[in-house]
Amino acid sequence: MSSIRYTQDHEYIRIDGDTGTVGISDYAQQQLGDVVFVELPESGKKIGQGEQAAVVESVKAASEVYAPVAGEVIEVNGALEGEPGKVNADPAGDGWFFKIRIGDAKQLDTLMDENAYAEFLKSLG
Amino acid sequence: MLNNQGRPTQPANNNEASSRRRETFTGNRGLQQEEGLIFEFGRAEVSGVDIDEPAQFKPRLGKFERKTPLGLPGLSEPEAVRHYVRLSQKNYSIDAGLYPLGSCTMKHNPRLNEKMARLPGFSDVHPLQPQSTVQGAIELIDELEKWLLELTGMSAVAMSPKAGAHGEACGMMAIKAAHEARGEGKSRHIVIVPDSAHGTNPATAALIGYTVRAVPARADGTVSAQAVREALGPDVAAIMLTNPNTCGLFEKEIVEIAKAVHEAGAYFYCDGANFNAIMGKVRPGDLGIDAMHINLHKTFSTPHGGGGPGAGPVVLSQALAPYAPLPVLGVDKTTLPGKSFTCLIEQEPELAGTARKPFGRMTAFHGQMGMYVRALSYMLSHGADGLKQASEDAVLNANYVRARLSDIMSLPFGDKPCMHEVLFDDKWLKDTGVTTLDFAKAMIDEGYHPMTMYFPLVVHGAMLIEPTESESLASLELFIMTLRDLAFGVLRGETERFTQAPRLAPRRRLDETAAARNPILRWTKPEAISVAAE
Amino acid sequence: MRYLPLTPDDRSLMLSRIGAANIDELFADIPRDKFMRALPDLPRRKSEAEVERLLSRMAAKNTPASSVPFFVGAGAYKHHVPASVDHLIQRSEFLTSYTPYQPEITQGTLQMLFEFQTQVANLTGMEVANASMYDGSTGCHEAVLMAHRITRRKKAVLSGGLHPHYADVVRTISHMASDEVVSMPADVTAAEDIIAQIDKDTSCVVVQSPDFFGNLRDLAPIAEKCHAKGALLIAVFTEAVSLGLVEPPGAMGADIVVGEGQSIGNGLNFGGPYVGLFATRQKYVRQMPGRLAGQTQDADGKRGFVLTLSTREQHIRREKATSNICTNSGLCALAFSIHMTLLGESGLRKLARVNHANAAQLADMLSAAGVAVLNDAFFNEFTIRVKGSAQQLVEKLASQGILAGVPVSRLLPRAGLDDLLIVASTEVNTDEDRATLVEALR
Structure with a gap:
């Protein structure tokens, strides 16, 4: 049974057992505009919650992507290298960034569920 | 993470059905002439420079003679002149119209400056010919230093930085050297930068190993002394503040800010990109500033040239003056017996026994002489x-x-x-x-x-x-x-x-997204059609 | 004042429309006790004629390269620049435009930069080049920083043949950033074993060819060892004309090539402004500093050019940028590009051959006169051993109207090489110049 959680920095993590798939939200891709480059972490890298894991670049902006929870990177979406536009076209699907083995499931409780994130976006106006 | 500046970078779909209509046979539109790349119409065997083959001689290249093709097309002089004149006609310029680029200072570039910079005594002298043969060039640098010091009320000037950002690095390195001399080089690792600063400020701080601590501006667009005080501490090396700031406002608490910075044992770097607003009205030295670069290409009218060259001399307070990088002006009494003359001191040993402790060298040679001549010509004129x-x-x-x-x-x-x-x-x-x-x-x-x-x-x-x-x-x-x-x-x-x-x-909006997703950064020979079709 | 169009009447009318009683009301935020009441203690305005007289007098105290037998090189070179180059770079649209941030009305600069980038890449034998750096020396330290980013290591090894000013610039920045630098001792005859210095912590090796002393260096074995150890080879040159005749660093395995472009299109200018050339492999392009022009299309489907990959740069990336560089050396790059276009490859080859012939001939004449020439393979510059202090000799010859070269001790005062003189001979030297020099050194 998979579920999805969001950070205040607009990353999502789709949870599937002890693995999480991380990407940026649809709102985030809209704000960034056309994504032209994605710098992904190395597979096998251990990262802490809130640490920089990737960089996403549009023409005029570069933004860091932080790990929603701590864990080890087990797979990265190499397809983004040639087709960064997938992040715009399908952020929740083909546009995922990397998969992480979740180190501490309790950290998921610090994140927002879909409803809470929708409320959060409303508060941004 | 969002760092969106709200700027679309891909042209909207063009809804004018006629857009691809061929307006003219050539693609030209009156005075606007389309122009290909030199690689498309130049020829390897053509040259616009007449050079005779050398007479017989014994080569000394060893095994290093070039075998790699050059791939450099040539044009005869008339073709080359036409190519570049046509390209020039696709550019906007301050000579042709008002150029209101804030923070860039597109002021008139007097042609007297160009004429002076081309005097052979300035343009045709080598940086390493004997200093006795370039006394006029050294005199010019000396004179420009005097003007900069008088206008800013500072103690010393490091002339050699090549542009504003290079000057920032110079000023910040002088600050680091001063902290090192006090044994605080390692403990002071933070630089305070307001979030309204030019991007070069945080980039410069990071370049020389500092961590940036941002301070927000107030609702009125300026930085408060209170906010600076709260950000200061024994780990802070310096503040980098632009004044007048990037919102076009004078930082009215600047004296208080300088005082707080000095009380905390830190130095005050001022980004002088906007000095052109306050020349002759207030002197940075009187405000408590320790280092400030001056963009000669902004304040003193040296031309921007489509993106450089610039020049970024840095004025320094008494506290930082000893650390100014090489070369520095001095007096030579030894080279020519019985004669003493102004010289550029290029090596540290020559400064032994003086208070000067240069932190190093910013660039080969002595800096942007061509820009110095133009700037001084502008100053003398005004x-x-x-x-x-x-x-x-x-x-x-x-x-x-x-x-x-x-x-x-x-x-x-x-x-x-x-x-x-x-x-x-x-x-x-x-x-x-x-x-x-x-x-x-x-x-x-x-x-x-x-x-x-x-x-x-x-x-x-x-x-x-x-x-x-x-x-x-x-x-x-x-x-x-x-x-x-x-x-x-x-x-x-x-x-x-x-x-x-x-x-x-000459062009409508350009697709910056495509340019960044699939960068084409150089011309390459198009593949033959038969190959491409395979 | 001739550069200020506003009249006193204009100024009062404008102030009244703004609603200010006087000009100083607009400066009200300046603390009153710091506000300047009097003019700065500097001379008043001058006419064009007066300025011209003053500056011409200063200029007249200098000895221009063209006026004497001239053999000074060591990082900057006297070449003939065609008249059309200086005419074209003074076109208003090139001279007085800004960085091409609005591509629709700066296609001239952008296309020129695209052509320049291609010329530099081809000349150096590399895949991509940027739109120029301030000069060769600052480009050299940027290359070291770039290598550190790519390799995630922090140790640079500098060859003893690297121009001493370039080495000083690298050491200055590295010291500030707490990066390690290993500097090999001055290497007059290209005998150093730099390969032995490369280890698992080495980020990059910086080797110049032709080097400071004029030697041509074999980069291939150094590149090979670098790559085996996961380090990068940075190749440096200060004489761009050499690449018309000498195998380029790209063909010998260099990962980053930086050089001084002054020799082509740009005058000596007492050291600046010059133009830094910077090229690398395609795979490293996102770690490259400086501006880049790239090809794209406009809304009508026409080819055009823009500045691209700017997320590397300080104005977007701020403290995470690849460099703090903002300005490049646009107009000097234009001069380089125009001169290169005028030469074309046939002209560049001939120019390079004439340079090499002149230097080789001078070396032969000096050897015949009993002067020791220390180099084996060189391009248009070499090192000789003189009797006594080279510095004093140069001063003496200068007083006789000969600018004979650069004493090594001027740049390396502590190396114990006081009797070495670096001599360059370019296409501007005549047979008579060479005979005069040889006679004076005999």
Whole structure:
């Protein structure tokens, strides 16, 4: 049974057992505009919650992507290298960034569920 | 993580059915002539320079003779002149029109400066020929130093930095050297930078190993001494503050800020990009500043040349003066027996026994001599009275634009005097379907270069206008009337005039997204059709 | 004042429309006790004629390279620049435009930069080049920083043949950033074993060819060892004309090539402004500093050019940028590009051959006169051993109207090489110049 959680920095993590798939939200891709480059972490890298894991670049902006929870990177979406536009076209699907083995499931409780994130976006106006 | 500046970078789908219609056979439009790349029409065997083959000689290249093809097409002189003249005609320039790029200072570039820089005594001397044969060049540097010190009220100047950002690095390295001399080089690792700063400031701090601590500006667009005090501590090496700041405002608590910085054992770096607003009105040295670079290409009219070369001498306070990098001016009493002359000291051993402890070297040789000549020519022309008048006129012109547009465009910090540039935001464009970018592009169709846009980042949809002192009242009026007409056009809902702009420039909006996703950074020979089809 | 169009009447009218009683009301935020009441203690305005007289007098105290037998090189070179180059760079649209941030009305500069980038890449034998750096020396330290980013290591090894000023610039920045630098001792005859210095912590090796002393260096074995150890080879040159005749660093395995472009299109200018050339492999392009022009299309489908990959740069990336560089050396790059276009490859080859012939001939004449020439393979510059102090000799010859070269001790005062002189001979030297020099050194 998979579920999805969001950070205040607009990353999502789709949870599937002890693995999480991380990407940026649809709102985030809209704000960034056309994504032209994605710098992904190395597979096998251990990262802490809130640490920089990737960089996403549009023409005029570069933004860091932080790990929603701590864990080890087990797979990265190499397809983004040639087709960064997938992040715009399908952020929740083909546009995922990397998969992480979740180190501490309790950290998921610090994140927002879909409803809470929708409320959060409303508060941004 | 979001760092969106709201600027579309891909042209909207063009809805004019006629857009791909062939207007003319050549693609030219009257005086606007299309021009190919030299790689497309130049030929390897053609040359615009006549050189005779050398007579027989014994080569000394060893095994290093070039076997790799060069791939450099040549053009005869008439072809080359035509190529570059045609390219030039696709550029906007300050010579052709008002160029209101805020923070960039596009003022008139006097041609006397160009003539002076080309005197063989300046342009045709080598940086390493004996100093006894370049006494006039050294005299010129000495004279320029005197002007810079007098105008800024500082103790010393490091001449060699090649541009503003290079000057920043120079000033920050002098600061680091001073902390090292006190044994605090490691413990002081933070540099305070307001979030309205030029991007070069945090980049410079990071370059030499500092961590940036940001301080926000207040609602009025300036930095408060209180906020700086709260950010200070024993780990802080320096503050980097632009004054007048990037919002076009004078930092009115600057004296208090300097005092707080010094009390905390840190130094005050001032980004002098906007010194052109205050020449002859106030001296940075009197405000407590320790280091400030001066963009000779902004304040002192050396031409921008399509992106450089610049020059960024750094003035230093007494505390930092000893650390100025090599070369420094001095007196040579030993080279020519019985004669003493002004010289450039190029090596540290020559400074043994003096208080000078240069932190190193910024560049090969002595810096941007060609820019020094132009800057001094400008200073001599203006004189003390003219420079002060130039500052006043720059500020007057900016305020005139503000006063004549404030009823229709929105000012983020209220309707109050600005310095040499006036900052508008995009509140007034809200819900019109026109963005700052669209508005800027429509200015192109009206024959103007757009203002600086989306900078500073702290103001949404920023439009930063710097008319400079070079504009006459009539020129300013026409510019203002044009912006008013455009603004009314926005409010009347003439959206296409903006979203489709520019329509009359040599090119329409360019696809920056495609350029970044699939970078083509050089010409390559197109594959033959038969190969491509396979 | 001739550069200020506003009249006193204009100024009062404008102030009244602004609603200010006087100009100083607009400066009200300046603390009153710091406000300058009097003019700075500097001379008043001058006419064009007066300025011209003053500056011409200063210029007349200098000895221009063209006026004497001239053999000074060591990082900057006297070449003939065609008249059309200086004419074209003074076109208003090139001279007085800004960085091409609005591509629709700066296609001239952008296309020129695209052509320049291609010329530099081809000349150096590399895949991509940027739109120029301030000069060769600052480009050199930027290359070291770039290598550190790519390798995530922090140790640079500098060859003893690297121009001493370039080495000083690298050491200065590295010291500030707490990066390690290993500097090999001055290497007059290209005998150093730099390969032995490369280990698992080495980020990059910096080797110049032709080097400071004029030697041509074999980069291939150094590149091979670098790559085996995961380090990068940075190749440096200060004489761009050499690449018309000498195998380029790209063909010998260099990962980053930086050089001084002054030799082509740009005058000596007492050291600046010059133009830094910077090229690398395609795979490293996102770690490259400086501006880049790229090809794209406009809304009508026409080819055009823009500045691209700017997320590397300071104005977007701020403290995470690849460099703090903002300005490049646009107009000097234009001069380089125009001169290169005028030469074309046939002209560049001939120019390079004439340079090499002149230097080789001078070396032969000096050897025949009993002067020791220390180099084996060189391009248009070499090192000789003189009797006594080279510095004093140069001063003496200068007083006789000969600018004979650069004493090594001027740049390396502590190396114990006081009797070495670096001599360059370019296409501007005549047979008579060479005979005069040889006679003076005999």
